[in-house]
Amino acid sequence: MTKGIDLRKLGEFGLIDRIAQRLPAGAGVALGIGDDAAAFAPAPGQLSLITTDMLVEGIHFDLSYSDPLSLGKKAMSVNLSDIAAMGGKPRHYLLSLAIPPAITLDFLDTFISGMLSRADQFGVQLIGGDTCSSSGPLVLNLTVLGEQSPDLLVRRSGARPGDQICVTGTIGDSALGLRLLRQGDRQGVAIERHLDPVPRVLEGLALAEATIPSAMIDLSDGLSADLGHILDLSAVGARIYSETLPLSDTFREHFPTVTAEALSLALAGGEDYELLFTVPPEKIPLVFSLLEKFGTPVAVIGTITAENTRAVIGSDGREISLNKKGYDHFSSRD
Amino acid sequence: MTKGIDLRKLGEFGLIDRIAQRLPAGAGVALGIGDDAAAFAPAPGQLSLITTDMLVEGIHFDLSYSDPLSLGKKAMSVNLSDIAAMGGKPRHYLLSLAIPPAITLDFLDTFISGMLSRADQFGVQLIGGDTCSSSGPLVLNLTVLGEQSPDLLVRRSGARPGDQICVTGTIGDSALGLRLLRQGDRQGVAIERHLDPVPRVLEGLALAEATIPSAMIDLSDGLSADLGHILDLSAVGARIYSETLPLSDTFREHFPTVTAEALSLALAGGEDYELLFTVPPEKIPLVFSLLEKFGTPVAVIGTITAENTRAVIGSDGREISLNKKGYDHFSSRD
Numbered sequence: 001m002t003k004g005i006d007l008r009k010l011g012e013f014g015l016i017d018r019i020a021q022r023l024p025a026g027a028g029v030a031l032g033i034g035d036d037a038a039a040f041a042p043a044p045g046q047l048s049l050i051t052t053d054m055l056v057e058g059i060h061f062d063l064s065y066s067d068p069l070s071l072g073k074k075a076m077s078v079n080l081s082d083i084a085a086m087g088g089k090p091r092h093y094l095l096s097l098a099i100p101p102a103i104t105l106d107f108l109d110t111f112i113s114g115m116l117s118r119a120d121q122f123g124v125q126l127i128g129g130d131t132c133s134s135s136g137p138l139v140l141n142l143t144v145l146g147e148q149s150p151d152l153l154v155r156r157s158g159a160r161p162g163d164q165i166c167v168t169g170t171i172g173d174s175a176l177g178l179r180l181l182r183q184g185d186r187q188g189v190a191i192e193r194h195l196d197p198v199p200r201v202l203e204g205l206a207l208a209e210a211t212i213p214s215a216m217i218d219l220s221d222g223l224s225a226d227l228g229h230i231l232d233l234s235a236v237g238a239r240i241y242s243e244t245l246p247l248s249d250t251f252r253e254h255f256p257t258v259t260a261e262a263l264s265l266a267l268a269g270g271e272d273y274e275l276l277f278t279v280p281p282e283k284i285p286l287v288f289s290l291l292e293k294f295g296t297p298v299a300v301i302g303t304i305t306a307e308n309t310r311a312v313i314g315s316d317g318r319e320i321s322l323n324k325k326g327y328d329h330f331s332s333r334d
Numbered sequence: 335m336t337k338g339i340d341l342r343k344l345g346e347f348g349l350i351d352r353i354a355q356r357l358p359a360g361a362g363v364a365l366g367i368g369d370d371a372a373a374f375a376p377a378p379g380q381l382s383l384i385t386t387d388m389l390v391e392g393i394h395f396d397l398s399y400s401d402p403l404s405l406g407k408k409a410m411s412v413n414l415s416d417i418a419a420m421g422g423k424p425r426h427y428l429l430s431l432a433i434p435p436a437i438t439l440d441f442l443d444t445f446i447s448g449m450l451s452r453a454d455q456f457g458v459q460l461i462g463g464d465t466c467s468s469s470g471p472l473v474l475n476l477t478v479l480g481e482q483s484p485d486l487l488v489r490r491s492g493a494r495p496g497d498q499i500c501v502t503g504t505i506g507d508s509a510l511g512l513r514l515l516r517q518g519d520r521q522g523v524a525i526e527r528h529l530d531p532v533p534r535v536l537e538g539l540a541l542a543e544a545t546i547p548s549a550m551i552d553l554s555d556g557l558s559a560d561l562g563h564i565l566d567l568s569a570v571g572a573r574i575y576s577e578t579l580p581l582s583d584t585f586r587e588h589f590p591t592v593t594a595e596a597l598s599l600a601l602a603g604g605e606d607y608e609l610l611f612t613v614p615p616e617k618i619p620l621v622f623s624l625l626e627k628f629g630t631p632v633a634v635i636g637t638i639t640a641e642n643t644r645a646v647i648g649s650d651g652r653e654i655s656l657n658k659k660g661y662d663h664f665s666s667r668d
């Protein structure tokens with residue numbers, strides 16, 4: 001096992017070079033790693049999209065159960081997911097790393113392998129970054145750039161009364177996985193969903209290019225909180241039907257009946273990185289036919305309302321009380 | 335004094351909103367803070383430039399002597415300096431913050447004031463970011479975007495034998511200021527240069543638009559290391575004349591004779607954020623006339639050579655031995 005001391009011998013410039021040597025040759029990059037700034041040519045007529053996410057050891061991940069390969073993939077995925085939620089095509093990214101002495105070169109190489117493999121999967125290229133040492137936790141910051149035509153961009157603010165509320169895949173698995181990890185489990189579908197979520201880049205792009213969603217967001221803070229962002233910015237309300245929430249077989253094995261605890265995990269657990277979007281009712285058939293091509297399940301879970309209500313309706317027809325906050329990084333996690 | 339607890343009450347969304355409320359209305363921004371990604375319209379025919387820098391408490395700054403206003407300005411300046419070194423026009427930026435519990439809202443508000451004031455000074459706009467808590471040091475990551483025509487961009491790789499080596503302003507002040515801060519001093523020109531360097535954005539842009547420099551870099555790691563980057567990428571050598579190095583009155587007060595220690599601070603101290611650039615000899619008069627308009631001093635400190643030598647020539651004509659590494663973030667600072 002390579003020791004941390006070698007990282008300091010390698011130095012800042014060595015580490016950047018080490019990453020740069022592993023990159024494929026850059027299509028569409030005017031100037032990549034190695035100058036004061038990177039330069040790239042935006043596609044004519046397209047808007048540039050940009051998103052950034054910081055991941056801090058001890059807050060967003062725990063090295064006692066996050067392996068470096070998954071961590072590299074996840075750091076990339078959470079940013080790609082933001083581009084997906086705009087209906088954008090991701091193109092480039094930058095990586096900043098603050099590295100504590102305990103991190104080994106082996107760890108870093110494996111982390112970078114994970115990041116590069118997820119980047120390759122979606123055709124995005126590393127064009128710059130910064131590395132430094134940290135006196136505390138490992139800190140990663142990724143910035144991902146993408147593009148889309150101005151008329152195809154999907155914002156959070158476009159939901160209209162009568163629109164149906166759709167969500168891809170299943171929800172609550174990541175939060176369940178985190179709980180299992182903290183209980184000492186190390187394997188299983190839910191844990192995999194937490195450690196290595198795959199962003200819905202192709203689905204988001206296809207939905208946008210078919211001009212289907214009126215509003216879209218990715219599920220990072222929990223369905224309840226993320227739906228709240230759409231409702232706030234669209235100045236509308238919503239009714240969600242609890243029995244329509246898409247729950248995985250794994251989730252149902254852990255919760256054979258959907259208890260309040262299960263509902264809380266599904267609605268407020270966060271980090272599912274599924275797409276939540278609203279659709280005019282006449283376009284719902286298009287949603288199913290389009291996502292079927294990707295083999296991606298989709299569920300219609302409720303309706304946008306004109307009045308400013310946020311109701312979750314249980315299977316008995318009664319409204320369920322819900323903490324709308326979801327996951328907030330300044331509060332404690334559970 | 336507001337306590338850190340209020341930050342947790344305010345929450346992640348509250349902090350982003352708090353910053354967004356202080357922003358001027360966005361010219362040229364299609365979509366600013368508040369959606370999954372920001373969107374901006376690149377100027378037609380221009381390359382987009384992007385640079386990122388991570389600043390870690392205890393590594394890049396020390397809160398025992400870095401006040402939050404200067405820290406906000408410096409975080410912005412070091413990124414703007416990279417765009418300046420490409421001859422680019424800075425336009426947009428993103429901020430990521432990992433905030434430990436000890437940081438107060440007052441601190442953050444003042445930090446943001448510093449960042450916004452330096453941003454306003456150079457016409458750049460905040461379009462996105464991420465905030466989270468930190469279990470360790472305060473960590474800042476800024477990403478700055480700019481633009482320039484492909485034919486006007488100044489790279490590190492264009493230096494040619496016979497080109498003259500120029501540097502704006504004075505060097506070594508920041509390293510001297512850091513030393514004085516560590517000795518307990520809190521005021522003075524050198525300390526100001528360390529805590530609040532002003533990037534040469536206007537100078538870099540004007541030099542590029544006049545197609546004067548053959549290569550350019552900003553002085554972040556120290557003249558010796560940064561010149562080394564130009565030499566490496568241009569596959570050339572250099573002769574620097576020590577008596578031509580531009581040293582401030584403050585620097586000369588501390589070092590009435592230019593000792594080996596003084597030379598080390600000036601050449602390897604880092605964080606001057608001046609521009610180092612190479613110029614074909616016939617364009618040297620243009621350098622002086624152009625920079626005079628900005629009131630910015632410039633010095634010609636040496637010559638690019640065909641052979642792969644890196645020599646510093648002393649006032650007695652003899653070559654001075656020099657550690658070419660400059661400042662490396664994985665090594666210790668002194």
